[in-house]
Amino acid sequence: MDLTKEYIAQLEEHLATGQLDSVKEDIATLHPADAAEIIEELDEEVVAEFFALFDDERSADILMELEEDTRESIVSQLTTHEIANEILYNLDSDDAADFIAELDEETKDKVIDEIEDIERAKTIVDLLNYPEDTAGGLMAKELIRVNENWSVLTCVREMRRQAENIEEVHTVYVVDDDERLVGTLSLKKLLTNSTKTKVSQIFNPTVISVKAAMDDEEVAVIMQKYDLVVLPVIDDLGRLLGRITIDDVLDVMKEEAERDYQMASGISESVESSDDLLRLTRARLPWLLVGMFGGVFAAQLLDLFSLEENGRMGLFIPLIAAMGGNVGVQSAAIIVQSLANETLKNSSITTKLGKEFGVGLLNGAIISVLVFGLSQLLGWEILLATTVSIALFAVIIFAALFGTFVPLVLDKYGVDPALATGPFITTTNDVIGLCIYFGIGKVILGF
Amino acid sequence: MDLTKEYIAQLEEHLATGQLDSVKEDIATLHPADAAEIIEELDEEVVAEFFALFDDERSADILMELEEDTRESIVSQLTTHEIANEILYNLDSDDAADFIAELDEETKDKVIDEIEDIERAKTIVDLLNYPEDTAGGLMAKELIRVNENWSVLTCVREMRRQAENIEEVHTVYVVDDDERLVGTLSLKKLLTNSTKTKVSQIFNPTVISVKAAMDDEEVAVIMQKYDLVVLPVIDDLGRLLGRITIDDVLDVMKEEAERDYQMASGISESVESSDDLLRLTRARLPWLLVGMFGGVFAAQLLDLFSLEENGRMGLFIPLIAAMGGNVGVQSAAIIVQSLANETLKNSSITTKLGKEFGVGLLNGAIISVLVFGLSQLLGWEILLATTVSIALFAVIIFAALFGTFVPLVLDKYGVDPALATGPFITTTNDVIGLCIYFGIGKVILGF
Numbered sequence: 071m072d073l074t075k076e077y078i079a080q081l082e083e084h085l086a087t088g089q090l091d092s093v094k095e096d097i098a099t100l101h102p103a104d105a106a107e108i109i110e111e112l113d114e115e116v117v118a119e120f121f122a123l124f125d126d127e128r129s130a131d132i133l134m135e136l137e138e139d140t141r142e143s144i145v146s147q148l149t150t151h152e153i154a155n156e157i158l159y160n161l162d163s164d165d166a167a168d169f170i171a172e173l174d175e176e177t178k179d180k181v182i183d184e185i186e187d188i189e190r191a192k193t194i195v196d197l198l199n200y201p202e203d204t205a206g207g208l209m210a211k212e213l214i215r216v217n218e219n220w221s222v223l224t225c226v227r228e229m230r231r232q233a234e235n236i237e238e239v240h241t242v243y244v245v246d247d248d249e250r251l252v253g254t255l256s257l258k259k260l261l262t263n264s265t266k267t268k269v270s271q272i273f274n275p276t277v278i279s280v281k282a283a284m285d286d287e288e289v290a291v292i293m294q295k296y297d298l299v300v301l302p303v304i305d306d307l308g309r310l311l312g313r314i315t316i317d318d319v320l321d322v323m324k325e326e327a328e329r330d331y332q333m334a335s336g337i338s339e340s341v342e343s344s345d346d347l348l349r350l351t352r353a354r355l356p357w358l359l360v361g362m363f364g365g366v367f368a369a370q371l372l373d374l375f376s377l378e379e380n381g382r383m384g385l386f387i388p389l390i391a392a393m394g395g396n397v398g399v400q401s402a403a404i405i406v407q408s409l410a411n412e413t414l415k416n417s418s419i420t421t422k423l424g425k426e427f428g429v430g431l432l433n434g435a436i437i438s439v440l441v442f443g444l445s446q447l448l449g450w451e452i453l454l455a456t457t458v459s460i461a462l463f464a465v466i467i468f469a470a471l472f473g474t475f476v477p478l479v480l481d482k483y484g485v486d487p488a489l490a491t492g493p494f495i496t497t498t499n500d501v502i503g504l505c506i507y508f509g510i511g512k513v514i515l516g517f
Numbered sequence: 518m519d520l521t522k523e524y525i526a527q528l529e530e531h532l533a534t535g536q537l538d539s540v541k542e543d544i545a546t547l548h549p550a551d552a553a554e555i556i557e558e559l560d561e562e563v564v565a566e567f568f569a570l571f572d573d574e575r576s577a578d579i580l581m582e583l584e585e586d587t588r589e590s591i592v593s594q595l596t597t598h599e600i601a602n603e604i605l606y607n608l609d610s611d612d613a614a615d616f617i618a619e620l621d622e623e624t625k626d627k628v629i630d631e632i633e634d635i636e637r638a639k640t641i642v643d644l645l646n647y648p649e650d651t652a653g654g655l656m657a658k659e660l661i662r663v664n665e666n667w668s669v670l671t672c673v674r675e676m677r678r679q680a681e682n683i684e685e686v687h688t689v690y691v692v693d694d695d696e697r698l699v700g701t702l703s704l705k706k707l708l709t710n711s712t713k714t715k716v717s718q719i720f721n722p723t724v725i726s727v728k729a730a731m732d733d734e735e736v737a738v739i740m741q742k743y744d745l746v747v748l749p750v751i752d753d754l755g756r757l758l759g760r761i762t763i764d765d766v767l768d769v770m771k772e773e774a775e776r777d778y779q780m781a782s783g784i785s786e787s788v789e790s791s792d793d794l795l796r797l798t799r800a801r802l803p804w805l806l807v808g809m810f811g812g813v814f815a816a817q818l819l820d821l822f823s824l825e826e827n828g829r830m831g832l833f834i835p836l837i838a839a840m841g842g843n844v845g846v847q848s849a850a851i852i853v854q855s856l857a858n859e860t861l862k863n864s865s866i867t868t869k870l871g872k873e874f875g876v877g878l879l880n881g882a883i884i885s886v887l888v889f890g891l892s893q894l895l896g897w898e899i900l901l902a903t904t905v906s907i908a909l910f911a912v913i914i915f916a917a918l919f920g921t922f923v924p925l926v927l928d929k930y931g932v933d934p935a936l937a938t939g940p941f942i943t944t945t946n947d948v949i950g951l952c953i954y955f956g957i958g959k960v961i962l963g964f
Contacts, residue, residue: 103742315746320770365836404784500835
């Protein structure tokens with residue numbers, strides 16, 4: 071479905087002029103994800119009217135696709151009975167649990183009470199017990215399970231029964247008599263074996279699974295590493311609890327990548343789609359304040375070094391600050407990326423610092439020589455040029471080590487290492503770089 | 518499988534002491550992705566010996582999981598006959614095509630000639646025609662297709678036949694007599710309908726597909742938006758060509774996110790896993806050189822403004838430069854993210870610039886007032902403090918607009934907008950920020 075401007079304009083006109091039958095026609099084959107995108111664009115006063123035109127199943131899916139603000143505003147207009155038996159009823163158990171978790175305590179209890187299907191209520195309450203950022207928090211309960219002792223015939227009959235309640239069949243899981251996951255059964259084996267064959271003879275016993283308590287980012291690494299589309303979740307006894315599908319993990323991965331990216335660029339919240347100037351400003355101000363205090367501190371520091379008496383040293387402040395900042399961010403970013411990708415954590419802090427030291431040494435040497443050469447072409451005083459070159463060399467090596475060290479230490483103490491890639495590292499490098507520069511200047515220029 | 522240090526140490530010892538039978542035992546259930554990870558860690562001299570212990574099917578999968586360098590070194594020791602009929606034979610057609618595409622021209626031709634299964638050779642040659650970064654370049658030919666006029670019984674018989682050549686059945690595609698994709702058939706419908714039912718009565722006609730020429734990043738956006746695990750690819754006549762699975766798209770997404778992240782942190786290649794100091798240095802040097810030339814240029818500029826006679830203005834150079842850089846990177850990063858996520862491209866350049874202008878105005882006002890307040894606490898001269906505050910306000914607004922404008926323009930002319938988030942924008946902002954600062958200083962301080 072192409073969401074052309076013409077299509078949306080037509081829809082808006084039909085809505086504005088109350089031609090609801092035309093709107094219904096327009097949206098007949100609209101995918102929930104597209105409907106959600108349109109709702110985000112519509113004027114607030116027509117949203118409820120538009121939303122009411124979709125059947126229960128699509129309404130539920132649309133709600134899950136909306137931004138949190140919009141979802142809240144639509145949900146606030148629904149009764150707890152509608153939420154329980156129209157919306158939740160049409161969601162997979164993982165989405166249903168996520169949906170409920172977002173409600174305030176009072177509404178949450180009411181909604182759970184209202185769920186007519188008691189089995190379903192149990193499932194959802196079970197899922198609510200798992201922390202959001204674990205495998206248990208990501209999993210859904212809907213899956214097809216067969217017993218290893220069944221024949222292919224029984225298997226197909228049971229699958230048929232179980233499939234009634236499941237929208238999409240991903241994998242057929244094989245369990246033993248104690249409900250422990252023992253393997254998977256491929257559709258291919260099911261199709262190509264006689265109906266009398268026993269499941270235990272044809273199932274695939276190598277199945278990758280995770281425990282419910284595993285961290286969601288680790289789940290993402292595993293699904294990606296092993297190219298999995300769906301991953302079974304087990305309890306400590308190995309019993310099959312549920313399954314995680316790749317689309318949920320994709321969201322985790324995307325959020326993680328965005329958070330790293332935002333940290334590196336000094337933004338503290340994901341707000342790009344917001345139109346609220348105050349929120350947009352608030353998301354950026356914290357890091358700007360870090361930079362501001364750093365800058366004011368640098369000014370005080372330069373005053374200590376009597377910059378006004380060594381005015382010509384001031385010319386190279388931007389150069390020193392820029393190089394320190396750039397090198398520090400490069401090193402920090404490399405470490406953050408390698409921490410995110412790493413599954414084999416066998417290279418030590420010392421190895422990493424050693425590698426960055428080597429790279430810093432090389433880059434430092436190249437840059438210093440180039441700057442010294444340039445300085446002679448441009449006719450700078452030889453002592454000043456020497457000071458700048460030596461300082462650059464020292465600052466680059468320091469920044470490389472500092473940029474490596476900080477994220478590793480943060481990670482060790484359980485803080486997000488990406489914090490080190492933002493304005494924090496550039497600001498600190500600015501200040502320390504200036505100290506190094508003026509320290510060397512004091513020795514060489516003797517002020 | 519947990520790759521513990523003990524496990525790897527044991528494996529290495531068994532390899533070193535030639536206990537190949539023990540090694541075979543160790544690796545009996547090893548997943549190809551784990552095997553690849555171990556190979557990357559092993560000493561070069563034992564790699565070939567270790568690799569030879571795996572059967573053809575796992576060998577092929579392991580090769581696909583290796584880093585390019587390692588893969589090349591192993592492949593160079595295989596005959597073209599082995600490549601064609603042991604490795605390629607065990608790969609899905611998309612991986613087989615990717616694999617061949619990496620070989621040099623001469624080997625490529627030889628390998629294609631050696632493929633014994635002529636149908637397979639045709640499939641691979643077909644796939645090689647699609648550009649790497651398109652839907653066609655991502656797709657595999659292996660899929661299950663059924664005709665809309667078949668009965669469920671014929672359908673299952675045909676699926677059984679087709680499944681023989683396919684490792685995993687993702688979706689059953691329904692085509693008409695002209696091989697045009699008309700929908701999908703769910704396993705559930707197949708299980709829950711009588712064998713006499715016609716496919717046309719039970720298939721799902723709403724299926725999202727893409728044309729073979731679509732850009733791979735657009736494919737990634739679509740699969741993510743619609744939560745798809747597999748996506749069919751059609752030609753211009755709507756005929757079913759192949760299918761793309763989410764794992765291949767995940768790689769595209771990951772590469773894209775990494776590229777953006779690296780751009781923002783000033784790294785020009787993905788080398789974090791390399792141990793080659795020269796390569797590591799080369800990946801970072803380009804952006805450092807940009808920063809260096811910017812810094813040298815800034816020095817020349819400050820000289821023009823006779824910094825040594827206005828020494829106290831120099832104190833605030835780090836502050837002005839840091840704020841300009843930070844604000845510029847924030848704005849650029851926001852635009853890069855919104856360009857990457859956007860499917861509804863309906864907000865114009867003017868709207869975006871307007872929004873950033875508003876945010877810049879607010880942040881600029883807050884920062885300027887704070888700095889002015891601080892300056893009075895710290896006892897700076899009032900005229901200098903005024904100059905710094907006004908300059909900060911102007912620099913922040915300029916940087917916000919510049920940071921918004923540059924990626925939008927780059928994107929418009931088909932250049933990767935992420936280029937704007939790196940040292941380029943900080944360096945330019947440094948230089949222009951200094952001009953603004955000294956320009957304002959000239960007026961207020963009257964030097």
